[in-house]
Amino acid sequence: MFFNFVQFDLKNGLLKHWKNYCLFACIFIAFFSIHYLTICAANADLARQGEMQVSFSVADLITEVLCGMKKFEYSDNAVFIFPGVWIFFFLLIMYFTLHYPVQNLDGIGKIMLMLSHSRKIWWLSKCVWCGCSVGTYFLLFYGLAFAFTAVFGGEATLIVSEYVPNMLDAGKYIKAPPWDITVGIILIPLIAYSVSLLQMFLTLYIRPIFSYIIICVVLLSSSYFMSPFLIGNYAMLFRINIFIEDGLIPIYGVFLSVLVIVICFIGGYKRMQKMDIITEE
């Protein structure tokens, strides 16, 4: 029964939306191309000055999107520039995982729930679907980063090039190289999944648009306040201790995201048990 539900969700909530993934692929390629063009322009300058040219790696492409921003310190004259690429990357997948569960519950999901006599399976299946959607999104992103590097002659390594922290403004107190982002590329999808699950859980109580606004505020406040309790911080490579001396410890991010996942899973299950699925809009 459970596998039938999962199969149905994956078919209707994931495979049928292949066009969205094509759009995501175009956006990722646009990000990578801009990084590549910036490197080409820098290399042209370096060649004119007779200096050694720089190359790029898979890690550079990933870091450009997932770096987030350095710690913001408020002062009287400071202005906060939100990390546009990072926040857009997350809001895109949050939007994609926002309306399928609600849409399903408004339509065929009701019939499936009644036929299966199990609300638990419905909710569990949506949790699996959410994980698969986020996983596919990140796989596509990482896969395209590797493919782009292979096509344009970059280095297939997860060590970030030395010019990158400077180029992306990682702040003053950065660690000495090498910067290996392997931990980051495993941690960030987990964080994205927990935030996405939190959003899905909230849609059981409030309208999807307000749940989306709450997630926007969570992500924005994570970029504004560097705090181990704001989950978005662990999804920024420039906030964890890969790059900076006093950065957040990734394992705490794993604990926090597992905690959020467990709370959302149990909370969602409890809510589903009591939810009036017939009259609820």
Place this chain on the structure above:
Amino acid sequence: MRKKTLSRIIKAEINLAFHNKYFMISLTVMSAFAVFGAFYMVYAREAGLNLWREYRFDENGNPLQSLFIPATTLFCKWLGGDAGQFTTVAFYFLAFLVCTVPFSWSLLSEKISGYEKQIVIRTGRGNYYFSKYVASFCSGAVVVAAPLMLNFVLSACFVPAFQPQSYSELYYGIPSTYLWADLFLTMPLLYVFLYIALAGIMAGLWATVGVSLSFILRNKVAVMICPYLMLLFLHLFWNSFAGAIFNIYVQMSPIYFIIPRELTFSNNGFIICGWIITILFLDFAVLKRKGFDADVL
């Protein structure tokens, strides 16, 4: 008769736009940022002044010359003036998302329920669609402009409105190239009201993009979120890459150019007019193709 029908339907739609729970919640959320912003600012400003009071004399007993006092004027401490405060950041970041929430979904909702057909037959397409656009514009504008005004009034209750001084320009973050920058030193109140109006107009216009999308999309959530994601993509593309690549240092993104102080690039009146014309043109093009030329039945 025709004019009477139009004014009646506009009145009815505006009434609907301002009396639904989406509008109430959006207004409450934005007002919460405005109110917290005012109180947080007052608290932080008072702490700064206390520190200044302790050290206002040098070792010879002479008063210290400080740039701090003019820099704490109302005109650079209210929500729009302090671009480092979290409430300011959150308010302007969410403005273009929240503006579509009150009423942009209404046309799609009525299309799905079939109510659109009924009302189009009775009032005519032009009147009906035009009233939807007007109501969305008004609700989107109010959801952004009213909390800004509330914050300004609240801040004015606690912070004195010193005339900004040219020697403190460093603290204001408004270069001479910034739109209406000369007004900031001479008529700061007018400067603030102009920027509140600009934020309201841009938010209102962006809300109408949601109405236009109702002709294309079939999902209420998409109608509210897609315009925002499009704008955010444009914003990051310009601020992170294009501005630097093309060596054009002008702020193209509405998310930043409605803020009354400079962030990354200076804003420009022509760009703002360009945006207004583009949105109006897009709305008209979609309305013509998908609204007037399409068969409603």
